[in-house]
Amino acid sequence: MTDVAVVGFAQSPSVRRTQGTTNGVEMLVPIFKEVFEQTGLSKRDIGFWCSGSSDYLAGRAFSFIAAIDAIGAFPPIHESHVEMDAAWALYEAWLKIRMGEVDTALVYGFGKSSAGQLRRVLSLQLDPYVVAPLWPDSISLAGLQARLGMEAGLWSEKDLAEVAARSRRDAAGNPFAQLAGDTDAAALLDTPFVADPLRAHDIAPVTDGAAVIVLASAERARDLAERPAVITGIDHRVDSPGLGARDLTRSPSTTAAGRAAGASPDVEIAELHAPFTHQELIVRDALGLGEQVRINPSGGALTGNPMFSAGLVRIGEAARQILAGNARRTLAHATSGPALQQNLVAVLERG
Amino acid sequence: MTAAETETPLSAPLDVGFDYTRSVGPVLGRFVNALRERRVVGVRGDDGRVHVPPVEYDPDTARALTDFTDVGDEGTVVSWSWVAEPLDGQPLQRPFAWALIRLDGADTCLLHAVDAGSPSRISTGMRVKARWADETVGHIRDIVCFVSVDSPPEDPAPAPPPPPVAERAEGEPVSTVITPIHLHYMHSASPEESRYLRGLAEGRLLGQRCPACGKVYVPPRGACPTDGVPTTDEVELPDTGIVTTFCIVNVPFLGQRIKPPYVAAYILLDGADIAFLHLVLGCEASEVRMGMRVRAAWKPREEWSTTLENIAHFEPTGEPDAPYESFAHHL
Numbered sequence: 001m002t003d004v005a006v007v008g009f010a011q012s013p014s015v016r017r018t019q020g021t022t023n024g025v026e027m028l029v030p031i032f033k034e035v036f037e038q039t040g041l042s043k044r045d046i047g048f049w050c051s052g053s054s055d056y057l058a059g060r061a062f063s064f065i066a067a068i069d070a071i072g073a074f075p076p077i078h079e080s081h082v083e084m085d086a087a088w089a090l091y092e093a094w095l096k097i098r099m100g101e102v103d104t105a106l107v108y109g110f111g112k113s114s115a116g117q118l119r120r121v122l123s124l125q126l127d128p129y130v131v132a133p134l135w136p137d138s139i140s141l142a143g144l145q146a147r148l149g150m151e152a153g154l155w156s157e158k159d160l161a162e163v164a165a166r167s168r169r170d171a172a173g174n175p176f177a178q179l180a181g182d183t184d185a186a187a188l189l190d191t192p193f194v195a196d197p198l199r200a201h202d203i204a205p206v207t208d209g210a211a212v213i214v215l216a217s218a219e220r221a222r223d224l225a226e227r228p229a230v231i232t233g234i235d236h237r238v239d240s241p242g243l244g245a246r247d248l249t250r251s252p253s254t255t256a257a258g259r260a261a262g263a264s265p266d267v268e269i270a271e272l273h274a275p276f277t278h279q280e281l282i283v284r285d286a287l288g289l290g291e292q293v294r295i296n297p298s299g300g301a302l303t304g305n306p307m308f309s310a311g312l313v314r315i316g317e318a319a320r321q322i323l324a325g326n327a328r329r330t331l332a333h334a335t336s337g338p339a340l341q342q343n344l345v346a347v348l349e350r351g
Numbered sequence: 352m353t354a355a356e357t358e359t360p361l362s363a364p365l366d367v368g369f370d371y372t373r374s375v376g377p378v379l380g381r382f383v384n385a386l387r388e389r390r391v392v393g394v395r396g397d398d399g400r401v402h403v404p405p406v407e408y409d410p411d412t413a414r415a416l417t418d419f420t421d422v423g424d425e426g427t428v429v430s431w432s433w434v435a436e437p438l439d440g441q442p443l444q445r446p447f448a449w450a451l452i453r454l455d456g457a458d459t460c461l462l463h464a465v466d467a468g469s470p471s472r473i474s475t476g477m478r479v480k481a482r483w484a485d486e487t488v489g490h491i492r493d494i495v496c497f498v499s500v501d502s503p504p505e506d507p508a509p510a511p512p513p514p515p516v517a518e519r520a521e522g523e524p525v526s527t528v529i530t531p532i533h534l535h536y537m538h539s540a541s542p543e544e545s546r547y548l549r550g551l552a553e554g555r556l557l558g559q560r561c562p563a564c565g566k567v568y569v570p571p572r573g574a575c576p577t578d579g580v581p582t583t584d585e586v587e588l589p590d591t592g593i594v595t596t597f598c599i600v601n602v603p604f605l606g607q608r609i610k611p612p613y614v615a616a617y618i619l620l621d622g623a624d625i626a627f628l629h630l631v632l633g634c635e636a637s638e639v640r641m642g643m644r645v646r647a648a649w650k651p652r653e654e655w656s657t658t659l660e661n662i663a664h665f666e667p668t669g670e671p672d673a674p675y676e677s678f679a680h681h682l
Contacts, residue, residue, distance in 0.1 A: 131462055245402060
């Protein structure tokens, strides 16, 4: 089976609110153009298209169909969609290329989180019989998870603030970030709780945004990018949806996905999709990433969390470090669902 | 910069709602029927752990589980987080805690609300008990919330009315739960659509031409579906056109505003390349035909707003029909 490489990546700026529609067209048109310029491809060269988005975020049915307008889908295209972060759409596209069905694919994710009340909309991804009818919001659930780790001595409020401060400092170098700034843990800890035990810095901002990645078979990739980022392994796993039945301070599904993807502690850079500070520590531990690994040089999801593309952005950022010649081996992680329920890990290497 | 880009796109609140009706099956059915009797039931897994709420299959062995057991309606807080500003639909509409609660006799935790009053009055390890609804219907919301065993609130929070119940025969157990879901959005039209909608408020029909294929779209689009580029050059269209294709509606449905039979038709305005759906009235339904010339019947000007409903319907002009070849490529 052929190897698959990332050859192009573009993202819209992460912003609190766009004036655009919930079908993402306004965010997607410019970034499609950007990856076509990067790779020299046109829409007719793309063998397979796959997207990640959610009608619940948009408040309308088939918003992903309306998004296809951004492609200009004529003559008819070969297309698919997942109601998950577009990192999972990338997995589907990766399979298509691995199986030899196509040799190029374009993957995109988009979401206008500002259209509704994000933390409330996200309750609807919970068990619909005995959990979602209570409307537990995503921030409160993360708070339960954070406190379990604090009280078990796995992390402290200061550890969490350190994660936030580092993310914001790193984001200063990322023109697409929504939050950035030179701050430190002490300053962040001197702020009130938003959802005790969480403070504002522990929680990813509400973000409108979109991202796109172009994949190609290793053979095609050599013509499309000087330093293609070959995906040497990618896998995804899921933990029980029973929030009260699993140990929320650990992420066995991340460990299992990492093992299957060939993750190892010798990666130079890891882009981890952690919408809450403590989740970065859980994922880092689950993957056995030590101090020598540079975590989230982009600032991560804590500085811009476009729903349904923030995971794809992690893969894009990990690939970009290779495409730009900054690293030889990187790792990307994406999450979907409440309290790190589903996790995907990809390992990338310079081809 | 075009005019479309300098004007703020139109937006408006959009509320969507649906009463989700779900059959509970034998395992969750046991759970909700017990709740109706103010009891909590769990199920024992293959490793001996008691799951509350019960799970249908063992999480490790995947075997269907049937060993039900009653657990207490008192338990211990295992973790909690504070909600300073409750959201619509949450169990309490004053500040409260979410908690993972291990009920006595259970090995897993139930997620529910605790009416604690303030974050200083809840802690991990605290003992809590269920506060049951006055009227139980067989739904997780039969438990209003949990309260401290040692110091329950002096002024219990108001409880919302019970969720709706599905019809069932007298004496039959609850087999369906109904959960009303309501979501609130601010829906935005695209800049191109906004220009079109503002034009309608002035009685004008504004389309835009795709710069790549030259087709005139009405309404204009954020991206031409064929070329993937925004439509740009504005084209003002007349309120006359033809019926391309149509159907006669004979079936009554919820929300119908016209008595059947009537005609829903694709109207292609003169000079446009994309038809839109509208009504054709002013003649017998059986007289409507493909290629028939029609003109807009506008509502009185004082009723106009940013909507295509300003046109009440289209009606025949009496001109000769357009030949099929002239619109075949628009079908």
